[in-house]
Amino acid sequence: MGHVFRTEEQLMAVDGLRRFLDTEAEPIFNREYRDRFVPREVMGRLMRRLAAHGLVSGVVAPGQGGLGVDWLTSLMLFEEVATTSVDLSAPVLINSFAAQMLQRIAPPPLRDRYLPGLVEGTSFASIAVSEPGVGSNVLEIKARARRDGGHYVITGEKTWISNGSYSDFLICTCRTGEDPRHGLSHFLLDRKEHPYEVREIDKIALNSQSTAQIFIDEVRVPVANRLGEEGAALKNTLALFERSRVFVAAQALGIARRALQEAVRYSTERRQHGKQIAGHQLVAAMLADMATRVDAARLLIHRAARMIESGLPAEMEAAMAKYFACESAVEIARQAVQIHGGNGVTRDFLVEKLAREAIVMPIPEGTTQIQQLIIGRALTGISAF
Numbered sequence: 351m352g353h354v355f356r357t358e359e360q361l362m363a364v365d366g367l368r369r370f371l372d373t374e375a376e377p378i379f380n381r382e383y384r385d386r387f388v389p390r391e392v393m394g395r396l397m398r399r400l401a402a403h404g405l406v407s408g409v410v411a412p413g414q415g416g417l418g419v420d421w422l423t424s425l426m427l428f429e430e431v432a433t434t435s436v437d438l439s440a441p442v443l444i445n446s447f448a449a450q451m452l453q454r455i456a457p458p459p460l461r462d463r464y465l466p467g468l469v470e471g472t473s474f475a476s477i478a479v480s481e482p483g484v485g486s487n488v489l490e491i492k493a494r495a496r497r498d499g500g501h502y503v504i505t506g507e508k509t510w511i512s513n514g515s516y517s518d519f520l521i522c523t524c525r526t527g528e529d530p531r532h533g534l535s536h537f538l539l540d541r542k543e544h545p546y547e548v549r550e551i552d553k554i555a556l557n558s559q560s561t562a563q564i565f566i567d568e569v570r571v572p573v574a575n576r577l578g579e580e581g582a583a584l585k586n587t588l589a590l591f592e593r594s595r596v597f598v599a600a601q602a603l604g605i606a607r608r609a610l611q612e613a614v615r616y617s618t619e620r621r622q623h624g625k626q627i628a629g630h631q632l633v634a635a636m637l638a639d640m641a642t643r644v645d646a647a648r649l650l651i652h653r654a655a656r657m658i659e660s661g662l663p664a665e666m667e668a669a670m671a672k673y674f675a676c677e678s679a680v681e682i683a684r685q686a687v688q689i690h691g692g693n694g695v696t697r698d699f700l701v702e703k704l705a706r707e708a709i710v711m712p713i714p715e716g717t718t719q720i721q722q723l724i725i726g727r728a729l730t731g732i733s734a735f
């Protein structure tokens with residue numbers, strides 16, 4: 351399904367990864383630690399193994415210790431991880447984007463110190479933008495970095511920070527000036543050298559990985575730990591948003607694909623009215639709807655990825671992929687529960703967990719409404735923000 355355009359090489363990479371995920375990751379995330387926090391040493395062990403399959407390492411150039419896998423192949427591998435566990439895909443996503451930020455905008459000494467750990471899967475990063483009062487509108491960021499000689503003094507509160515508890519370092523967006531667009535800068539805080547407090551957030555789903563509040567209180571950070579020019583944070587991250595949105599879309603696709611797999615299996619095993627429920631036309635219609643949406647989401651994701659890889663502007667296409675894949679995952683997971691009947695709402699079957707996970711996906715990396723506003727603006731030239 352949806353595999354017809356894969357090259358031989360991509361198929362081999364995906365198949366090798368699938369075997370690893372089925373034997374090593376599936377029992378951890380969907381049985382042993384299901385809905386429970388996976389300790390750092392367990393997550394770290396998996397990240398090191400995933401690095402060998404091109405996860406995180408793939409998005410980093412060979413000259414900087416990575417494998418330099420093409421963008422589409424990276425997305426295919428990432429979809430596989432999310433199909434097994436969206437919890438496992440979350441640290442892969444964050445470490446991948448932190449690695450790209452280090453690669454693109456960090457001063458070389460900072461890049462050379464922190465990038466290898468991400469590539470090898472031995473360290474964890476967090477990317478801290480959101481705050482209690484700042485979500486969809488990042489221009490309102492309050493965390494402040496005040497220049498003091500060769501240092502900045504940073505104070506602020508961040509929330510919803512993926513990898514927070516695991517993190518060895520934090521790439522934190524802070525206000526360095528009053529201009530909304532040109533007053534934001536990025537800083538790297540090393541957890542040991544520039545301590546920050548971390549508090550885990552309990553959520554409806556994705557509790558096997560870390561999402562945390564971060565508290566930074568008058569922490570002195572050297573100027574050398576600034577990524578990019580002062581005031582350039584927004585400009586430097588806008589291009590990355592297109593890429594990260596496509597990856598979040600692929601996370602939702604993974605959830606949807608798994609929900610479809612579970613529904614197909616159940617519908618061929620369960621019998622009612624004298625036959626397998628897959629033999630009832632209305633159940634077949636649900637499966638057809640789910641499968642069509644899964645493939646449509648993947649095509650939108652791959653279109654955006656190809657455009658990004660070719661250096662074409664893809665803001666609208668990335669927004670469409672994120673919007674469609676995430677909203678479809680919610681509907682597909684709901685249909686999977688429906689096909690499971692009463693069993694679908696019990697913890698004995700995976701679909702109840704997938705439904706809880708799906709409902710999270712339209713929120714991070716720009717909500718569905720923000721994606722719709724981006725698409726609308728691209729169509730008419732008129733901003734409805």
Ligand SMILES: Cc1cc2nc3c(=O)[nH]c(=O)nc-3n(C[C@H](O)[C@H](O)[C@H](O)COP(=O)(O)OP(=O)(O)OC[C@H]3O[C@@H](n4cnc5c(N)ncnc54)[C@H](O)[C@@H]3O)c2cc1C
Binds near residue numbers: 477480556710723
């Ligand atoms: C699991 C998870 C992981 C996350 N990981 C990270 C992370 O690693 N780093 C990080 O910095 N952040 C992270 N986030 C935060 C995420 O980016 C924000 O939750 C998201 O941007 C939405 O912000 P908000 O929650 O404050 O909602 P709000 O911005 O308050 O939005 C609330 C509602 O209002 C709607 N809305 C807002 N503005 C408009 C508008 N102009 N027009 C129409 N509707 C609007 C939204 O669509 C939404 O429905 C994560 C969130 C989650 C759930």
